[in-house]
Amino acid sequence: MKLILTCEHASNRLPASFKKFVPTDIQETHRAYDIGALAVFRKLVNFAKPEFSCEGKFSRLFVDLNRTITNKSAFSEYYGELETRNKAAAEKAKAAAIKYWMEYRENIEKFVMSNIDKGTKASGNKGAAIVHLGIHSFTPVLNGKPRNTDIGILYDPARPLERKYAQVIKDEIKRLHPHMKVRFNYPYKGTSDGLTTSLRKKFGPHYVGIEIEINQKFFI
Numbered sequence: 001m002k003l004i005l006t007c008e009h010a011s012n013r014l015p016a017s018f019k020k021f022v023p024t025d026i027q028e029t030h031r032a033y034d035i036g037a038l039a040v041f042r043k044l045v046n047f048a049k050p051e052f053s054c055e056g057k058f059s060r061l062f063v064d065l066n067r068t069i070t071n072k073s074a075f076s077e078y079y080g081e082l083e084t085r086n087k088a089a090a091e092k093a094k095a096a097a098i099k100y101w102m103e104y105r106e107n108i109e110k111f112v113m114s115n116i117d118k119g120t121k122a123s124g125n126k127g128a129a130i131v132h133l134g135i136h137s138f139t140p141v142l143n144g145k146p147r148n149t150d151i152g153i154l155y156d157p158a159r160p161l162e163r164k165y166a167q168v169i170k171d172e173i174k175r176l177h178p179h180m181k182v183r184f185n186y187p188y189k190g191t192s193d194g195l196t197t198s199l200r201k202k203f204g205p206h207y208v209g210i211e212i213e214i215n216q217k218f219f220i
């Protein structure tokens with residue numbers, strides 16, 4: 001089995017041409033990136049030494065690496081303003097964003113592609129060939145409502161291997177930190193549009209894709 005660690009929303013960086021269309025205060029908020037996720041991701045990379053890891057280099061306001069590129073929400077509302085002011089610049093920014101998105105996805109897919117068959121065979125066609133953990137964080141209060149969970153574990157409940165690994169992760173967190181509130185598929189569903197959802201479709205049941213969502217109250 002090979003381990004992959006990724007952090008799609010690691011950065012709030014914006015390309016210079018696009019940056020001026022995003023209010024400065026927004027650039028510092030959870031809208032722009034997953035606060036605290038990069039620090040956790042780096043610790044995990046050092047600790048677990050995954051066979052493959054990568055992190056987003058730009059803010060999701062430029063393009064969301066955790067959305068299908070044909071999903072309208074991959075692009076933030078700030079493209080609208082840029083389009084009104086300068087259509088050519090908006091198109092150029094979008095083309096650069098798509099290229100960046102493609103490269104990010106292709107790198108991960110290449111690694112999965114070249115390891116999935118070998119790993120499946122090695123597991124006797126029973127176990128995981130790839131375990132992919134995506135590291136994310138969520139804002140503690142959304143639209144005035146507090147989110148009463150410390151860590152969310154997102155997976156597809158219809159997939160037996162993901163059920164198994166999600167349970168192992170939950171048990172281990174609870175063993176180390178019994179007071180922590182850990183919930184499955186909260187604050188989002190593991191089956192929503194995202195990187196793991198797209199990799200599941202492409203690579204089948206021996207790819208295990210789990211997202212770890214950490215409450216940002218630990219970092220702010």
Ligand SMILES: [Zn+2]
Pocket residue numbers: 008009034066135136137
């Ligand atoms: Zn995220």
